[in-house]
Amino acid sequence: TIPNHLRIQIDTSFFEGGVPNNQESFDRGMAEFSNQFHVIAIQEPKVIEEWEKIYESPENQFSNLLSGKSEKTALQNFIESELHPRFVYFSDYKKIYGNINLNEYLREEKGERADSIEYVEEFDKAETVRNLFYLAELDMNELEEVKESPSKCIKLLNAASNRLTSKLNPAWKGDPIHVDLRYNPGNIMSVVISDVHKDGTVTNTGLLNRRAEGFKWTFSFIVNFAAETQRAELKEAILLLDEPARNLHPTQQMGISDLLKNLAGSNQVLYATHSPFMIFDYTPGNLLVVELDKRKHLSRIFYDYWNADDKTLTPILYGLSRGQVESIVDREIGTNSRPVIIVETMSDSMYLNAFDKFLQDPNISMNPLNVVAAYNKNSVLPLAIFYRNHGYRTFILLDNTEESKQISAQLVSNEFSPIQTIFFELEGKKLESIEDYIVLEDYLHPVNQTYEIKLRQEGFSNLTPEDVLSKEGKGNLKKLRKIWQEHSDDDWGKFNNEDITRYICEKIALEETSFLSDKTKDQFSSLYRLIAERIRQYQNVNTKSDLDKFQKAKA
Structure with missing residues (x-):
């Protein structure tokens, strides 16, 4: 269990x-190994305690090491025992369905497999x-009687x-289930499942x-x-699984x-997964990342998994964010938290935080706010509704594109006040x-600095303000994209405003802001003043609304 x-x-x-040739060599080698082990495992007292039991056991002394037919077989016996x-490998088991043909099952048990066996669904x-x-502790002979x-x-x-x-429910996530085994004519065993709710009601009874x-x-x-873990009474084993639960709902x-976490208490569990919901231990060395080295065409294993490629780390990052998600759905946290302002892009979030530090004005600081970047524009509405419904004072910051105007209309139809939507x-x-x-x-300073290097070939x-203003389009980004389109034959690619966002925010962090006027x-x-004013307006309206409700209740 190391x-x-x-x-x-x-x-x-x-x-x-x-x-070892003699007792002295054996004792010296064991002592050196034990000293090394204590140094390495100094932070793991339980592991050291397990080693001490092996080290001090009379059965593991030199005299017993040579009890086999030869020195080699004796050593092999010692290592094996x-x-x-x-090692226990759990394969991808066949699913069972609602009806079990007991006649065919008993034939299978006796090794009498037919060429084609069917009852309702293929029985294998x-x-x-x-x-x-x-x-179920169900004896077929007793059932026969x-x-x-x-x-x-x-x-x-x-x-x-x-x-x-009773044996299945401890591993079942969500509402408990009840399993009924029912015997039917034709020697058919039916597996019937019911949902058992917290209030004791039983619903959705039917075949599996x-x-x-x-x-x-x-x-x-x-x-x-x-069944297999109970039957084997697994202890100090290595359990191997390949992508368990890959087709299941996250819950x-x-x-x-x-279930795996409980088994890991007395065993080592090793499994591969791509799901953030299947990671329960983020300790370096316990969570390993395997990725393909594209140059050597070999797999690389990262013990310090944060050094792996960002794309490989995506499921881990989602898993690490689970605490944040759970805090969002806690209404007590939402009610007592700072207001949330949802922005449409990561660039919006980066600018708001960076310029907050740059301006250093406590009267309009973003510190009283949690800035949340939506994944994309069409996730703004559901994200805003989700935060609002879980008790957060929610505001939405939008640009003036047609898509954002549609989002604003949808917010109003979902009972957001105009005060909460900021353009x-x-x-x-x-x-x-x-x-x-x-x-x-x-x-244009960071634009020229960035692309002078990227597009040198x-x-x-360098672009001038006149170059940009001469182009058609609303806003500087659209004008710059127009310039890049005109140079598509020159392999300029697409103008990436996020590169410029990173440049500006990095310079602000380094306090190298002489280019900002x-x-x-x-x-x-x-x-910032606009955002602060909207928050004050919202608080005033809500306070008046709460006061009116109190006075009506008192009357």
Whole structure:
């Protein structure tokens, strides 16, 4: 049970070499290994305690090492019995369905497989059915004796169903289920599932095969996993699984994850996954990242997984954000949190935070706000509704494109007040994007600095304000994109405003802001003042509304 991050540091050459010639050599080698082990595992007292039991056990002394037919076989016996772990591989089990043909199942058990066996659905799930009956503690011979007596048969199957249910529910995420095994004519066993709700009501009773594919997979997996782990009484084993629960709803994936987590207490569990919902341990060495080295065409394993490629890390980053998601859905947190302002792009979020630091004006600071960047424009509306419905005072910052105007109309139809929707504007004039708060000459400095390097081979020359203003389009970004379109034959590609955002925000962080004029500062300050004013208006309206409700209730 040595954790991976310790295992890779341990020098095991003493055990891999020849058998020690005498007691003194054995004792010296064991002492050196033990000292090294204590140094490496100094932060893991439980691991050291386990090693001490092996080290001090009379069975593991030199005299017992040579008890086999030869020195080599004796050493092999010692390693196999004391040091070599037991590996258990869980395959992708066949799903079971609603009806089990007991005649065909018993033939399978006896090894009498027919060429084509069908009943309702193809029956090749003998292993899963065997585990189902094992968990239910259902003896086929006992069933054979009572099946002609309905009352005895029902009593037997009710007891088996209750045992089966009690063993499956601890691993079942969400509302509990109840499993009924029912015997039908033709020697058919039906598996009937019901949902059991918190208030005790039972609904959705029906055959297992009526459920979704993910449900059937989860049911079959838990049946197999629970049965085989209980049957084997797994302890100090290495359990291997390949992408478990990959087709399941995230809630059910977390249920499987909890099951693996419990097993990891006395075993090592090794499984591959692409799902953020299947990661429960982010400890370096316990979570490994495997990615393809495109130059060597070999797999690379990262123990310090944050050094892997960002695209490879995507599921891990989503998993690491789970706490943030759970905090959003907690209404107590929402009600008592700072207001949220949802912006349409990551650039909007970066500018708001960077210029807040740059301006350093406590009267209009963004500190009282949580800035949340939507994934894209069509996620703004549902994100705003989600925050609002979970108790957050929610505001939305939009540009003046047609798509954003449609979002504004949808917000109003979903009972957002006009105060909560803020459009970019300056001195009563609508602005196309947040970049238009930056004076054009100031903005062209990072544009020229960035593309002078990126497009050096493509003949890029520094742009002037006149070059940009001569182009058609609303806002500086559209004009710049027009220039890039005109140079498409020169392989300029597309103008990427996010590169410029990063340049400006990085310079602000480094306090290298000589290219930003006072006019740019003033124009950004007006945006912060607009946001602060809308928050005050919203609070005043809500306070008056709450006061009216109180006075009416008092009257």
